[in-house]
Amino acid sequence: MPDWTKPMQQTFEYYEVDPATWYDKKPFDNVKTSTIKRDSDAETLGSATIDFNDMVGECYIRIYLITIQNGIRERFPLGTFLIQTPSSTFDGKNKTVSVDAYTPLLELKESPPPLGYSILKGANIMQNAKMILREHLRAPLIGTDSSETLYNDFVANSNDTWLSFGSDLIANARYKFDLDEMGRVLFAPEQNMFALQPVYTYNDDNSSILYPEVTMEHDIYGIPNVIEVVYSQNNKYFYARSVNDDTNSPLSTVNRGREIISRVTDPDISGIPSQAMIQEYADRLLKNSSTIEYSVSYTHAYCGTRIGDCVRLNYRRAGLQDVKAKIVSQSIKCEPGCPVSEKAIYTVKLWG
CATH class of the missing domain: 3.55.50.10 (Baseplate protein-like domains)
Incomplete structure (x- = not known):
């Protein structure tokens, strides 16, 4: 495995894949460039755009990153995609065929x-x-x-x-x-993000692979500061109300100046319910709901991280220190430097 923080030579190789054996069948020598998109929210989990010099038929293609460092040559697969929709352009001298490709889940x-x-x-x-x-x-x-x-x-x-x-x-x-x-x-x-351990740490020191620009977003819209629970079954009726009025919580009724109410009419209660159980359920639900999700978008040189990995962000200049985040999307440009535009999420508990 190369040291991704040190200089190296990088090239890319493309191979047609035999769908019967799933092995590489033959190389493509007519690829100009490509971009790979991985997305945990996409139904097929990703796609790719590949530019060829001429038309190609439907087939599977596998993309490799080739590294040479200290005389050692290594090959890393970046993705395998089914070529689907071609379009072509001609600039008067050269023809470019742009192809949309999708993961095997298609x-x-x-x-x-x-x-x-x-x-x-x-x-x-x-x-x-x-x-x-x-x-x-x-x-x-x-x-x-x-x-x-x-x-x-x-x-x-x-x-x-x-x-x-x-x-x-x-x-x-x-x-x-x-x-x-x-x-x-x-x-x-399915995994609890709090239980994940970082597989890579992004630092902002002299050997950092991070690019300078970082974007952070969060939204507290819709996070309740009041939970109402109504239980009405088997001739029993209970009502409980839990309120976050803590002046130290940015979500509280005090700091937001209004109540944001979430009402639960089908509580998941086991056993014989009581008023105390319903109140405890409402209190616990409000505390569990009082978290905010942050998304961080940044770019780094390729290092082998992938969707679903937990990474540690130590980008002090951006206010990020020892933050554990889960990668949810990536866009990999198969060009010199192999930049990876990445989005990761993490949650912060704001009350309870």
Whole structure:
């Protein structure tokens, strides 16, 4: 592994991928440039734009970063994408074919389940998910075992695709789809960000790979400072109200000058409820709701971090010190320096 903070030579290689074996088939020598986008909020988790010298047909393409440092040559996959939509331009001298490409999850988005398709109550969730993916996806699958079963019949909606159906299915076992840079599909467990450990630290010292500009955003709109809980079942009725009037909290009714109320009419209460239980539930819910999410956008030289990784931000000039954040999106430009525009999020508890 190279030292990403030290000088190195960088080039890029592109290969057509054999969908039957998922191995590199042959190199492309007609690529001008490319940009890779990874996004945890995108349904297919990412895409790419690739510029060729001439037209290419539909195929899978894999992009590599090649580094040479201290005489050691290494190759790092950046992503595997299915070429889809070409457009071409001609400037009087040269022709450029720009192609949109998508992750292998696109194949799951191309067709719907049969009307009324269902998986019955008691069925193993992950075993059924693996069966669906192997039937409708050419990319390799790195599966996982789980004993989680369905509590109710799981029925496809009329507007479902295999991708949306599969995503909703594995969410019942607290998993979500993920991809590695070779284009293999993985099941990633849902994780509490507070439990994640940083895999890389971005510093602003002399060996920093961070670019100077950093953008930070946060929004407290909609965060309640009053929680009302109403319980009405089995001839029992309870009402509880919890208020944040702490002068030290920026979310409080005192500092915001108004009440922002969230009312819960279906509290998740186990056992026989009482007024004390409902009040405790309201107090706990308000404290858990009193957090604010910050997003930080910055650019750095490539270092191998990926979507879902936890990183530590020590950018003191921007007011960030020992902040643990989770990467949610990246845009990688395959050009000299291989700059990565990245967005990460972290939460701060403002009361309780």
